[in-house]
Each structure stands twice: as structure tokens, then as C-alpha cells.
Amino acid sequence: MSTRLDHWVNPAPFDPEEREATTPAQERYYQASQWQIMWWKFRHHRLAVISAAVLAFFYLVVVFAEVLAPYNLHSRHTDYIYAPPQDIHIFRDGRLVAPYTLALDYHLDMENLRRVYTPMEDEPRPVRFFCLGDSYRFWGLFESRFHLVCAPENGTLFVLGTDRLGRDLLSRIIYGARISLTIGLISIVVSFTIGIVIGGLAGYYGGWIDAATQRTIEVVRSFPEIPLFMALSALLPVDWSPIAIFFGITIILALLDWPGLARAVRSKLLALREEDFASAARLMGASPRRIIAKHLLPSFASHLIASATLSIPTMILGETALSFLGLGLRPPITSWGVLLNEAQNISVVVLYPWLMLPVVPVILVVLAFSFLGDGLRDAADPYK
Numbered sequence: 001m002s003t004r005l006d007h008w009v010n011p012a013p014f015d016p017e018e019r020e021a022t023t024p025a026q027e028r029y030y031q032a033s034q035w036q037i038m039w040w041k042f043r044h045h046r047l048a049v050i051s052a053a054v055l056a057f058f059y060l061v062v063v064f065a066e067v068l069a070p071y072n073l074h075s076r077h078t079d080y081i082y083a084p085p086q087d088i089h090i091f092r093d094g095r096l097v098a099p100y101t102l103a104l105d106y107h108l109d110m111e112n113l114r115r116v117y118t119p120m121e122d123e124p125r126p127v128r129f130f131c132l133g134d135s136y137r138f139w140g141l142f143e144s145r146f147h148l149v150c151a152p153e154n155g156t157l158f159v160l161g162t163d164r165l166g167r168d169l170l171s172r173i174i175y176g177a178r179i180s181l182t183i184g185l186i187s188i189v190v191s192f193t194i195g196i197v198i199g200g201l202a203g204y205y206g207g208w209i210d211a212a213t214q215r216t217i218e219v220v221r222s223f224p225e226i227p228l229f230m231a232l233s234a235l236l237p238v239d240w241s242p243i244a245i246f247f248g249i250t251i252i253l254a255l256l257d258w259p260g261l262a263r264a265v266r267s268k269l270l271a272l273r274e275e276d277f278a279s280a281a282r283l284m285g286a287s288p289r290r291i292i293a294k295h296l297l298p299s300f301a302s303h304l305i306a307s308a309t310l311s312i313p314t315m316i317l318g319e320t321a322l323s324f325l326g327l328g329l330r331p332p333i334t335s336w337g338v339l340l341n342e343a344q345n346i347s348v349v350v351l352y353p354w355l356m357l358p359v360v361p362v363i364l365v366v367l368a369f370s371f372l373g374d375g376l377r378d379a380a381d382p383y384k
Helices: 024-030 034-043 046-063 169-205 207-222 225-234 242-255 258-272 276-283 288-324 336-341 346-351 359-380
Strands: 089-092 095-109 114-126 128-138 142-150
Touching (some): 034 046, 034 359, 046 169, 169 242, 169 288, 169 359, 207 258, 225 288, 242 288, 258 288, 276 288, 288 336, 288 359
Antiparallel strands (some): 089 095, 128 142
16 A cells, blocks of 8 residues: 655746855855866965965076175185185174174184184174175176175175185075076976877877877886986087087986876876767867867866976976086086085085085975975865
């Protein structure tokens, strides 16, 4: 025996314009674009936001390197060879005063065959700000002498010490940031262009194009990376100009990094090209280029963003390693790897440990890019 269940029907007429009541915050979220949603999610990733600020500071240094460096890149102070880092004091006789340094005096240590520097407490030298110092050509465009910070009158300002030629290490690190950070960006643009184009064609068309691409990737990845870096760098002519060597190293780094991205793009496109949205676009007459660029690639943008931010530090480390071994950039070009090349001798490092300081910005930039990549990947993930 069946039991009849009562049910209730709303007698009110249906209004297609009527919507469920929502709060202003919900309305703002529903009407936001994809990029706005990504930004809101990214802001909640504290470590990624801090990393973005750190990277913004480093690239600001790249833009205004000449102004921020206390000395010119090639300024030499032969009386202060291997001078240790100078302290900047803001207190004197228990009172807060303008920042100043102490004059340096030195004597020769004949037992260890090195100079020993001693700060002279009775000779304070005030540091100058927004001042005229060593001349330079800003981005090679025009002459200027304006600096944010300058050495005191008749004094020195070696915050991170000097090298074997008496050149200020802080100024050289600031100038070196321009090369080390720029080479990462240029390399990743070239690498991503090659990887996305080749991987996109292989994944969308398949067949012999896919087979040829896979075999090429396998051949490239079969070579040990470091020896291949060294071999290709050694092929660069020694009589090339510094700019030519810079672009040569950039292209080498890019040509060895694209296979990983190409394989990832290829595997994603093989899976996505049969999805309904791709089939619908194909039936509506969209060209393969438009389907790949407008429909398939944006569907896994989170992976591309994470790969880009994680590949840039790889490029920076590659250039640093090559220059450290003497196979990458060479003087007069100055990069962090070139600066570390002077710290190869362990006895020099023991006597003058401040020559290892260029490794600090390398570590900071690599970590910042890694954390930024994690934050961007989470923000672009539609399932989070």
C-alpha cells in the first residue's frame, strides 16, 4: 500500500529577474575578473607578498644603480686594498648624531703579509647624502655625479669592504645586480617563447611533429647540464665585446632550459585539446593558433606562472656558476658571479671573508623568486 506524500508549491508567479539575496562582498566577488580574484588570493599569501616587495627593491636597485652606489664601478682606492667593512655610527659620546665613519689607518703585518686596518676614534667623518661624487654615465646616456650617499670629505665609505684593487664591494654588488637580474629575465623570455611554441605545436598536432619534438628534447636532456654549460660557454670567442658575451650567455641559458617547459606544455595540450571547449572553438572555425593561445594556454596559466618564477632563479644561478668558474661573463662586465670569482682561493676567503658577501643577494633573490612562485601558483589555481 503506497502512502501519498504532501508537497507544497509556491503559487507566486516566477520572476526571471529575481535573484538570491547577496551581500555587497559577494556581489563584488561574483562580478570580479579572473585577475582581480587572483590578486585577492595572492594578497593573503604573506610570504609571497614579502618576496614580491624584496624583488621590487632589487629591481629598483637595477634601475638606479649608478645613483645608489657610493662610488663608480671602476673607482680604485690603492691606499685601501682589502680594507674591511667600515661601521656607520650614529651615536657619539652618548648623543644621537648624524651618521659618520671613522678614518682608517693601517700597518703592514709582515708575519701574515697583509694590511691591518685600525679605525681612528678621534677622526669622525660625517657621511654625505644627496651629494656629488664620482662621475658616471647613467645607463650610458648622460654624464652625472649625483649620488644618494657619498663618502665623507677626505674620508672613505666602505660599508662592505674593498677588493684586491681597492674597489668598493658594495658599489660593485649594486652594479652587478643589473647584469645578474637582467640576464634571468631575458633568458626566461627566450626560453618560454621557444618552449611554448614547440610544446604547443607538439601537443596540439601530435603525430610526427610530436615524435620529432620528443626525440629532440630527449637528446638535449641527455647531456649533463654543467659540462654542457661549460662547453658552450667555452665556444664563445674571447675577442667578443662584453655586450656580445652577455647576450651569448643569455642565449645559452635559454636554449638549455626550454625542454622542460616544452614537455609540460605538450602534455597539458594533449589532454586539453579533446575537451568540449576546445572542440566547440574548433567547430566554430577558430584557427589552431587562436585555440592554443586563447583557450588552451590560459587554462593552465597557473603552471606557466609558477614555472616562470621558478626558472628565473635557475638562470641566475647558472650565470653565477659559470662566471664563478671563469667560463661565463668576464671583466669588465660585473655580475655577482664575476665578483664571487675573486673568492675562489680559500686562503683569500679566510683572510678577507667579506669577499663572499656577493653570495648573500644571490640567496635572497633565489628564495624570493621561489616563494613568489608558490604564491602566484596558489592564486592562479581555480581549485583553491
